Amino acid sequence: MRYGTKDVLTGVSFEAHRGEVLALLGPNGAGKTTTIEILEGFRMRSAGEVLVLGQDPAHADEAWRARLGVVLQSWRDHGRWQVRELLAYLARFYVPYSTPEVTRPWDVDELIRMVGLAEHANAKVQNLSGGQRRRLDVAIGIVGRPELVFLDEPTAGFDPHARREFHDLVHRLADFENTTILLTTHDLDEAEKLADRIIVLDGGTIVANGSAEQLARELTTQAEVRWTSGGRRHVHAVTEGDPTGFVRGLLARDQEVTELEVKRASLEDTYMSLVHRAETSGAETSGPDKNTADAGGPGQAPSERTEEVQS
Amino acid sequence: MTTTTRTDARWAAVRAGLSRGWLETKYSLREPGDLVWNLAFPIIYLVVLLFMQGSTVPGTDFALGAMVLPSLVGMSIGFGGLTGPASTIAVDREDGTLLRAKATPNGMIGYLVGKILMFALTTAVSLVALIIPAFAVAGDLRLDVRTFVLLVLIFLFGMLATVPISVALGSLLKRASQTGLLFLGSMLLIVPSGIFYPITALPEWLQWVGQVFPYYWLGLGARSAMLPESMASVEIGESWRTAEMFAVLGVWAVLGMVLAPIVLRRMARRESGSTVAAARERYMSQGY
Numbered sequence: 001m002r003y004g005t006k007d008v009l010t011g012v013s014f015e016a017h018r019g020e021v022l023a024l025l026g027p028n029g030a031g032k033t034t035t036i037e038i039l040e041g042f043r044m045r046s047a048g049e050v051l052v053l054g055q056d057p058a059h060a061d062e063a064w065r066a067r068l069g070v071v072l073q074s075w076r077d078h079g080r081w082q083v084r085e086l087l088a089y090l091a092r093f094y095v096p097y098s099t100p101e102v103t104r105p106w107d108v109d110e111l112i113r114m115v116g117l118a119e120h121a122n123a124k125v126q127n128l129s130g131g132q133r134r135r136l137d138v139a140i141g142i143v144g145r146p147e148l149v150f151l152d153e154p155t156a157g158f159d160p161h162a163r164r165e166f167h168d169l170v171h172r173l174a175d176f177e178n179t180t181i182l183l184t185t186h187d188l189d190e191a192e193k194l195a196d197r198i199i200v201l202d203g204g205t206i207v208a209n210g211s212a213e214q215l216a217r218e219l220t221t222q223a224e225v226r227w228t229s230g231g232r233r234h235v236h237a238v239t240e241g242d243p244t245g246f247v248r249g250l251l252a253r254d255q256e257v258t259e260l261e262v263k264r265a266s267l268e269d270t271y272m273s274l275v276h277r278a279e280t281s282g283a284e285t286s287g288p289d290k291n292t293a294d295a296g297g298p299g300q301a302p303s304e305r306t307e308e309v310q311s
Numbered sequence: 312m313t314t315t316t317r318t319d320a321r322w323a324a325v326r327a328g329l330s331r332g333w334l335e336t337k338y339s340l341r342e343p344g345d346l347v348w349n350l351a352f353p354i355i356y357l358v359v360l361l362f363m364q365g366s367t368v369p370g371t372d373f374a375l376g377a378m379v380l381p382s383l384v385g386m387s388i389g390f391g392g393l394t395g396p397a398s399t400i401a402v403d404r405e406d407g408t409l410l411r412a413k414a415t416p417n418g419m420i421g422y423l424v425g426k427i428l429m430f431a432l433t434t435a436v437s438l439v440a441l442i443i444p445a446f447a448v449a450g451d452l453r454l455d456v457r458t459f460v461l462l463v464l465i466f467l468f469g470m471l472a473t474v475p476i477s478v479a480l481g482s483l484l485k486r487a488s489q490t491g492l493l494f495l496g497s498m499l500l501i502v503p504s505g506i507f508y509p510i511t512a513l514p515e516w517l518q519w520v521g522q523v524f525p526y527y528w529l530g531l532g533a534r535s536a537m538l539p540e541s542m543a544s545v546e547i548g549e550s551w552r553t554a555e556m557f558a559v560l561g562v563w564a565v566l567g568m569v570l571a572p573i574v575l576r577r578m579a580r581r582e583s584g585s586t587v588a589a590a591r592e593r594y595m596s597q598g599y
Contacts, residue, residue: 033585042413042583062320066416072584075591077408080338089334092327093415096320140411152584 009034009048009204016182018147021174023195024184027275030201032184036152039182040070053148066097066104069146069179071137071154079126083117083136084108086125087143094144105144115139115169131162138169142179149173151183155190163190170194188271202274215267222265229256324417325424332428339433349437356383357444359507364447368509368545377451381537382506384441385529388466391434392473393480393525394497396426398490400481400575405590410582419579423478431470438466453539461536465529465556472525472560475567482571482578486590506530509545518547525563528556 009031016022024032037043038050041057050057055064078086091105098104112121115135120128128136134154141149151170155163171194173179185191191198192212200208200215208215223243225236227250238246243262251257339345363376403409403422412418445452480493503513503521510518510527521527534542535551543551 037583037585040414040583042410044580062416063316065414066320070414072407072410072414073588075406075587077403077406077411080342081334085334089327089331089421090411090415090418092330093320093324093417093421096316096323097416144416 009038009045011205012048012201014199014206014209016148016180018180019174019178021170021181021194021196022183023191023198024182024201025186025188025191025198025271026184026201027186030186031204032186032201033152034204035201036150036182036184040068040150041065063097066094066144067147069141069144069149071141071149071151073134073137073152073156076126079124081125082122083125083128084112084121086136087111087139090140091143097144102145102147106142108143111139111143114172116165130157131159131165134158134162134166135169138166142173142177145177146179148180148182151181153184153186155185155187167193186275188268192267200271200274202277207274212267216264222270224261224263224265225250226259226261226263227257228259229254320417321420324420328421328424329428331421331425332432335425335429336432336436339429340436349433349440352387352437353440353443356380356441357447360444360447368542369512371542371545373542374448374451377448378509378534378538378542379507380441380445380448380452381533382530383444384438384462384537385465385469385531385533386501386504386506386526387437387441388434388469388533389473389526389529390497390501391430391437392470393477394490394493395430395433396474396477397481397484397493398487399426400478401484401487401490404482404578404582405487405587405594407587409579410584410587413579413582419575423575426478427470427474430474434470435466452537454537458536462533465532465536468532468557468560468564469525469529472563472567475571476563477567478571479567479574482574500524500526503527504530511545511547522547522559525560528559532556532560 012031012035014022024035026032034043038045039052039057041052041060044058052060053064053067055061057064081089087108091108094105109121112118115138117132117135117139120132125133125136138151138154141151154170155166158166167190170181170183174181183194185194195212197209197211198215199206208218210218223238225238225243225247227234236246236250247260247262251260360376360379363374363379366375367373368375368378400409409422412422415421481490484490484493501507503510503517504524504526505511505513505521506526510521513521531546531551532553534546535553535556543549546552
């Protein structure tokens with residue numbers, strides 16, 4: 001994917017399986033929206049291969065579109081429409097695509113109940129609160145009982161309560177409907193809560209791909225070893241590889257070691273440093289020598305340092 | 312996917328579009344803002360016609376107001392058809408309505424059918440509202456079955472001649488705030504259209520300009536439907552030129568129907584969540 005002469009996505013390769021909840025995680029400008037819009041068929045790519053539900057989104061037909069759900073962020077579209085009438089109108093388009101296996105569309109009243117808008121079924125869209133509106137967006141996205149749902153930054157601008165309700169809704173969708181869900185977020189916490197698998201995008205490339213636990217192992221190579229020796233407290237940072245080797249050496253060298261503690265950096269620490277790097281490098285020109293604030297990410301030369309702190 | 316399913320799906324979209332057009336008309340009629348807009352013009356016209364009392368069409372003793380009213384009927388068809396769809400498309404594009412249509416199978420068919428029906432219905436409503444000023448001049452008009460049939464035909468031809476062109480123009484606009492240009496352009500075209508004053512009183516070059524655009528022909532058509540036969544004598548060529556009228560409107564209809572799908576498709580292809588987000592951001596920070 002390229003804008004002008006600048007490649008915005010390079011080497012973004014991943015697969016999603018039926019019923020899986022996949023989160024594209026990354027700082028702003030990492031290429032999440034570009035990726036999802038290519039998959040939705042809303043944006044043309046300059047190179048590469050993409051298959052969504054067996055078809056290339058750039059040339060896919062309306063029958064393909066009927067198996068897909070796109071949850072858009074509503075703003076003020078259809079403001080005059082009544083919630084129920086809008087859903088009933090959109091549902092009509094899916095009737096011809098009903099199959100013996102999948103009855104399309106969803107029963108509108110059942111859907112309204114499921115997203116918790118039963119009391120607002122006759123309300124005008126423009127009179128809904130932000131959270132209610134987003135639930136309507138989800139209802140619109142899934143009214144055709146899609147096999148695959150795309151959610152781009154679904155909880156941006158949500159208060160904690162609305163966010164939690166939204167998470168419950170996504171879980172219900174994945175668990176009861178066997179729907180494959182691909183969502184983008186820049187919030188690690190959200191990705192951990194919702195996704196079976198997290199793909200971390202940074203600068204247009206995938207830097208990690210796996211479950212939250214796998215990611216924690218893969219991405220957080222940094223560990224801290226703390227111990228007390230001769231009445232002094234020591235801290236040693238192992239920024240690359242397994243800290244076990246260092247500990248074995250330490251114990252062999254120094255017989256007085258007590259209060260030994262080995263602590264891995266949390267996934268959050270690593271992700272925050274990734275976000276920080278993306279934000280600071282945005283202001284600089286990218287040259288061949290990357291002298292931006294590196295923070296112990298993978299692919300960095302091994303370096304170790306030991307500090308002493310007074311206890 | 313069999314061909315029958317594909318055809319079924321398209322027909323389902325057309326039917327959904329008809330329900331969309333009906334619903335949007337209903338919403339528009341319930342909206343106080345739209346209602347004021349729809350009623351404002353008939354009331355302005357009533358005032359204009361009242362001021363014209365006592366004036367006659369130059370060279371005759373026919374009331375000028377009675378000649379202007381049918382012209383206003385023609386103008387309303389043209390104005391509704393030319394400015395309405397363009398401004399709606401520009402707005403719908405920015406607020407994400409078009410993107411929703413794009414995300415729905417055959418959604419663009421439903422969207423277009425809905426818009427065409429809605430503009431036909433709301434323009435018809437604004438024509439009915441012209442009954443208000445019509446009371447001022449009713450005595451001089453010719454109202455019979457022929458009037459009614461001709462008016463329906465002119466309405467249908469007028470919609471076909473203006474809505475597709477308007478869709479194409481609306482797709483070319485970069486921002487919803489540019490729709491003001493369309494209103495301005497429309498107003499300028501009304502000047503040489505013979506709506507408010509007989510076109511024969513204008514300089515000849517301006518008469519030619521007026522005769523290129525649909526406004527003149529819609530006004531002429533409505534006059535031919537609603538005025539006595541003798542009034543044809545003040546028109547160009549001393550004739551209603553009914554055949555030419557349908558021919559010119561037909562050319563505009565064909566032109567629009569060729570251009571609109573091309574321009575609309577080109578515009579819709581570029582729509583994505585991020586273009587809508589960008590419009591929202593601009594709107595939030597600049598207020599337009």
